Amino acid sequence: MQAPGESSAAHLMAQPAMQRVPTQRLELFVLRNFLDAAECKELVDLIEAERRPSTLANHNGDNLFRTSETCDLHHDHPAVAALDQKLARVSGIDAAYGERLQGQRYEVGQEFKAHTDYFEPSHPDYQKYCATSGQRTWTFMIYLNDVEAGGATRFKVVDKIIQPERGKLLAWNNRRVDGTLNAATLHHAMKVRKGRKYVITRWYRERPWA
Ligand SMILES: O=C(O)CCC(=O)C(=O)O
Numbered sequence: 001m002q003a004p005g006e007s008s009a010a011h012l013m014a015q016p017a018m019q020r021v022p023t024q025r026l027e028l029f030v031l032r033n034f035l036d037a038a039e040c041k042e043l044v045d046l047i048e049a050e051r052r053p054s055t056l057a058n059h060n061g062d063n064l065f066r067t068s069e070t071c072d073l074h075h076d077h078p079a080v081a082a083l084d085q086k087l088a089r090v091s092g093i094d095a096a097y098g099e100r101l102q103g104q105r106y107e108v109g110q111e112f113k114a115h116t117d118y119f120e121p122s123h124p125d126y127q128k129y130c131a132t133s134g135q136r137t138w139t140f141m142i143y144l145n146d147v148e149a150g151g152a153t154r155f156k157v158v159d160k161i162i163q164p165e166r167g168k169l170l171a172w173n174n175r176r177v178d179g180t181l182n183a184a185t186l187h188h189a190m191k192v193r194k195g196r197k198y199v200i201t202r203w204y205r206e207r208p209w210a
């Protein structure tokens with residue numbers, strides 16, 4: 001059994017067509033065709049309708065660190081509610097532990113430089129971000145389109161590159177199996193070279209999101 005807010009390799013590998021990316025240093029999974037073309041299109045349209053410049057929780061003085069645009073998705077929209085439920089099933093994590101779903105759009109030249117999704121406990125704002133709902137546990141991310149060139153997600157510590165592909169789900173544990181934060185999850189959303197890239201990210205927490 002997994003703790004609330006946590007997925008597990010065993011749960012994920014029991015999902016049809018789930019693949020584990022071969023590396024000892026982190027739990028990283030790919031599921032192709034998690035969403036179909038129509039589902040992806042509907043979500044892209046929602047992101048298009050409400051995007052705003054992306055922000056950073058841990059701002060580090062580099063204004064070019066995350067240059068994409070973000071859209072906070074509305075969970076009362078049927079397409080978003082359906083995705084929320086689908087993610088709950090595949091992850092095994094109750095949707096209540098998930099932060100609000102976020103869409104991201106990258107134009108040519110836009111990126112999100114190498115970062116980890118967990119919050120650094122030494123950061124002055126750690127309490128602000130983690131006091132209520134705790135640390136981020138797992139990240140689930142869906143690519144909503146095929147990108148003409150660029151836009152891959154690179155896990156540089158383990159030297160794995162995941163190519164964007166319409167409907168593909170990428171999931172990883174931000175911590176090691178023993179619960180400690182895993183710096184090998186460092187990842188870089190590389191620059192789009194041609195076309196556009198749309199993704200949706202879902203970060204889960206240790207406690208219900210509030
Ligand atoms: O767009 C990607 O490939 C990765 C996005 C990401 O790392 C994030 O939103 O935390």
Ligand SMILES: [Fe+2]
Nearest residue numbers: 115116117187
């Ligand atoms: Fe990330």
